[in-house]
Amino acid sequence: MQEKLREHIEKIVPLTDDEFAFVFSHFTIKNYKKREFLIQEGESVKYSYFVVSGLLMLIYNDERGKQHIVSFAMEDWWESDFLAYFTQTKATMSLQCLEDTDVFCLLLEDYQKLCTGLQKMEHFFLIKSNNGHMGSQQRILSFLTSNAKERYEQLLKRYPSLFQRVPKTLLASYLGVSRETLSRLSS
């Protein structure tokens, strides 16, 4: 199981066995069942998570009581309420399992130790962060340029597996349309 993490990191920076042992010693493993919460809105955020297997969703609940999906996190993804994590404030979002999920957990303190102790890891996180930033920008662009139907098709093309794994109601919530509208688009 730790091989998954090693392969993931080594796609960006090669590591010696010793280096990986050092890296790995900073993580803990946890298993969650479908519907369980890794992060609850209002509570503090101890960890960021690397998803080994399973599927998570990052949820924001607005004042009107509506639920919005900020992102899905599949295998090999990093996820957390990063704002709360990095600033050590209370979570404004929740992180919940859509499937039984195995994760590696990283305390902020250990994240920082990793970064200062091994420059390769700071480099790794920088690449990851840049990629994440560019991904978010693409999503913003799809809101700017596309209507609901086009956004739906883009999602379908980019993450076809989601359509087997996630109820359409949640896809609608990710796309920013009502479930009724999405239902009419896909028929």
Added chain:
Amino acid sequence: MQEKLREHIEKIVPLTDDEFAFVFSHFTIKNYKKREFLIQEGESVKYSYFVVSGLLMLIYNDERGKQHIVSFAMEDWWESDFLAYFTQTKATMSLQCLEDTDVFCLLLEDYQKLCTGLQKMEHFFLIKSNNGHMGSQQRILSFLTSNAKERYEQLLKRYPSLFQRVPKTLLASYLGVSRETLSRLSS
């Protein structure tokens, strides 16, 4: 003028004079006039830019010929078509001046030299990237949770100076609404 860059970096990592001299040697200065382009869609992207003074907009032109504003870049902001910059591919967006603007330019090669040559700088860019990522996520959230009027008010609250500096047509394009709708909202 280089003091602006130093202060900006030192908000995150303190530097000795020698370190800053090393950092600064990787940048070049350029001045652009209102309406000039720093990046043109379709061309290669040599630099990322630190805005010393002035105002830029990052533009995406869609297939229908519509212009969308992906972001504004004010004083102390970093901007580029980062996807094209990091992957050394052709720009899909354009970067244009809304005001006369002074920038520090950083070649990708020098960005990498900075990161490997001085871990503090890799750390600096990691913090910046994380912040940028979280900012984008907030913008996504505003698309998910808010209608045009609310998005407009959020923008007004967060960046009041934009309303003095930028025509409303462009704010509409940033918010993802037509200029007519925005006009009706603000009256």
Added chain:
DNA sequence: TTGTAATAGTGATTTTTGTCACGCAGAAAA
């Protein structure tokens, strides 16, 4: 087995937003 959620489709209607058209004021250019 029965009952209860969760999921998904669809009609009817309202709300929001976009599009097209026009006019006007001020800035910039000739």
Added chain:
DNA sequence: TTTTCTGCGTGACAAAAATCACTATTACAA
């Protein structure tokens, strides 16, 4: 000065999407 170009507001109408209501199906728990 006159002319041209932007930016901005607004009316009329069309399109997109949300909301409300109801139904059917399936999965799952008691």
